[in-house]
Amino acid sequence: MKIVTNEKLIERNAKIGKYTGFISFAIFAAGIFISYKYPEQMGYSLLALMSGFILSQISMYFVNRWGRVPRPDEALNAALKGLDDRYALYHYSSPVSHLLVGPAGLLILLPYFQKGVITYNENKKRWKRKGGNPYMSFFAQDSIGRPSNDIKFETQSLNKALSEIPDFEVPPIRAVLVFINEKAKVDAENAPSPTVHSVQLKKFIRKEAKGNNALSMVDVKTICDSLETA
CATH class of the missing domain: 1.20.5 (Single alpha-helices involved in coiled-coils or other helix-helix interfaces)
Structure with a gap:
């Protein structure tokens, strides 16, 4: 990779x-x-x-x-270690913070360091965390926040940049929430965007490469060339 x-x-x-x-x-x-x-x-x-x-x-x-150890980019690198050279992972070097391009598709990775049980409330349309100190959530910025806003903003930014590639149809852009804290437990299969623990991320990616959102190597090369010459 x-x-x-x-x-x-x-x-x-x-x-x-x-x-x-x-x-x-x-x-x-x-x-x-x-x-x-x-x-x-x-x-x-x-x-x-x-x-x-x-x-x-x-x-x-x-x-x-x-400033964290490991940093979000380091945690994602470790989680995806072993993917072959058909994949490219971009940290702070594309229109979004963390982007994976490869046979599994065009994936915006959103890392979260919070611990506890992570769920998705369909009625409130929000990700929730059970456990943790409420004071830390405010003073140490330890809350999940609103991932849906992050997804919308980053998806729009990436789509806008890739739309400038001549004669190229932008493939579906998806976002994946990745919880990198070893004390996090993810139970959010009902979430509108894939939500996984970092230890399950590579398995998820390999499964996606066999699904309907698979990306051709021609498109992978086109996207990577555009990102690296921007």
Whole structure:
């Protein structure tokens, strides 16, 4: 399997997460210091505390995506290790964050690090997680969020880019939710988009290569050539 990774972007964003974390801690500490040392300056203290909190959330966003060990791209690489050279995996080097192109089709991979039991509520049309600390879901950005929004945005971005290829009909674009935490248990067969644990991802891909969404090697080459010359 060919792997194309934007290492410069990963390194840059990891540094942003690291340094904004340090800065947020310093500002937060300054706010606490002001509140104790100069109680009459409570306005400045609150401003510092709020600024520190906002920066900490920005830091958490970057750390969760580019500072974790393993990173999402590394976890996907490990999960798909063993696929043959008909496949190409793109990390931050295509219109979407993680893209697998090969006989199994055109697959946007959406990695999630949350643990717990993952299900899909058909009535609310939302993925849900059972287990975990509700405070962590907010302060540590540990919630699943709304994958349907991510799927819609990334699908549109990829479709728009591939539509610019001359004399080429864009094949069906599908998204796969991949839970990479070893403590996650996926029970979402009723979800509108495939939802699997990373240990089952390669098996899923090989099964898809034999299904109705299989992609010809001519189309695979056309897509890969376009992505790598963009």
